Amino acid sequence: MTRADNGAPASLDRLAGRLRALRESTEPKISQTAAASHIGVSQGKLSRAETGLFLLDPELVGALARLYAANQEETTQLVEWAEALKPGRVDSRLIFQRGTNHFQERIRRMEEASALVRSYQPGMVIGSLQTSAYASAVFGRRLTEDATASVGSRLSRYRMMLADPGRSWTLIQTEGALTWNLGGASVMAEQLDHLITASHLPNVRLGVITHATPMTFAAPHGFHIYDRQAVQIGTKTATALTSDARDLDVYDELFSKLEDAAVFDDEARDVISKIAAKYRDLAGA
Numbered sequence: 374m375t376r377a378d379n380g381a382p383a384s385l386d387r388l389a390g391r392l393r394a395l396r397e398s399t400e401p402k403i404s405q406t407a408a409a410s411h412i413g414v415s416q417g418k419l420s421r422a423e424t425g426l427f428l429l430d431p432e433l434v435g436a437l438a439r440l441y442a443a444n445q446e447e448t449t450q451l452v453e454w455a456e457a458l459k460p461g462r463v464d465s466r467l468i469f470q471r472g473t474n475h476f477q478e479r480i481r482r483m484e485e486a487s488a489l490v491r492s493y494q495p496g497m498v499i500g501s502l503q504t505s506a507y508a509s510a511v512f513g514r515r516l517t518e519d520a521t522a523s524v525g526s527r528l529s530r531y532r533m534m535l536a537d538p539g540r541s542w543t544l545i546q547t548e549g550a551l552t553w554n555l556g557g558a559s560v561m562a563e564q565l566d567h568l569i570t571a572s573h574l575p576n577v578r579l580g581v582i583t584h585a586t587p588m589t590f591a592a593p594h595g596f597h598i599y600d601r602q603a604v605q606i607g608t609k610t611a612t613a614l615t616s617d618a619r620d621l622d623v624y625d626e627l628f629s630k631l632e633d634a635a636v637f638d639d640e641a642r643d644v645i646s647k648i649a650a651k652y653r654d655l656a657g658a
Contacts, residue, residue, distance in 0.1 A: 510556030
């Protein structure tokens with residue numbers, strides 16, 4: 374797992390702090406002005422990057438790391454963090470051209486670089502909570518090598534939850550996502566049992582918005598918020614990853630409303646257990 378110094382999980386703040394520490398440790402000390410000139414940005418922009426208020430492009434992060442004489446391992450790590458947090462819109466056709474695993478690995482790195490991940494998914498089980506059988510149904514019964522790797526990437530994200538109690542997830546599903554019979558009743562029963570197991574993890578807060586809950590707003594597509602640094606918004610045709618403060622505010626507010634509408638803990642587990650029981654009945658019919 375990618376880590377900052379002293380075993381702390383990486384984030385934009387830690388990336389900023391590490392860049393600042395590297396610059397300040399140079400002998401003779403390189404000034405912000407000189408470093409900014411070296412990579413072709415203003416001193417003010419570098420100052421914001423060193424305080425976590427601005428994300429430099431990965432190429433510029435790498436150039437700074439080399440300027441500060443960071444070793445290859447640390448340079449690679451810093452560039453990976455910057456790459457993981459880089460905003461942008463990814464067309465689904467481009468995802469398929471490059472391979473879905475390429476994109477799944479990018480999402481995994483985003484989660485590695487975050488202390489808190491908040492996710493909402495109205496149409497299917499959230500990727501990091503998917504079983505192997507369910508994830509295989511998502512990517513198709515006849516798994517290509519790339520799809521198999523994508524399934525593995527999703528499973529590794531669950532292992533991250535188990536391995537790092539210091540990193541937190543708040544995950545919200547709609548009841549409709551759980552009653553969508555993807556892969557068959559046996560697959561769904563196993564998947565819902567897995568959700569219940571995951572809900573007992575100390576760093577996971579799993580919520581369900583039930584059919585009985587009257588809603589005053591719509592939230593038709595899934596999204597993931599990584600700390601307060603970036604949000605990934607997924608639709609059928611494209612996925613956007615943005616660190617724009619205005620977008621973050623919109624999705625932060627929306628997630629708060631979804632939290633208010635969801636049930637958690639034993640209430641959520643009771644809802645999931647009842648749906649799982651119905652799937653087991655179907656599987657035995």
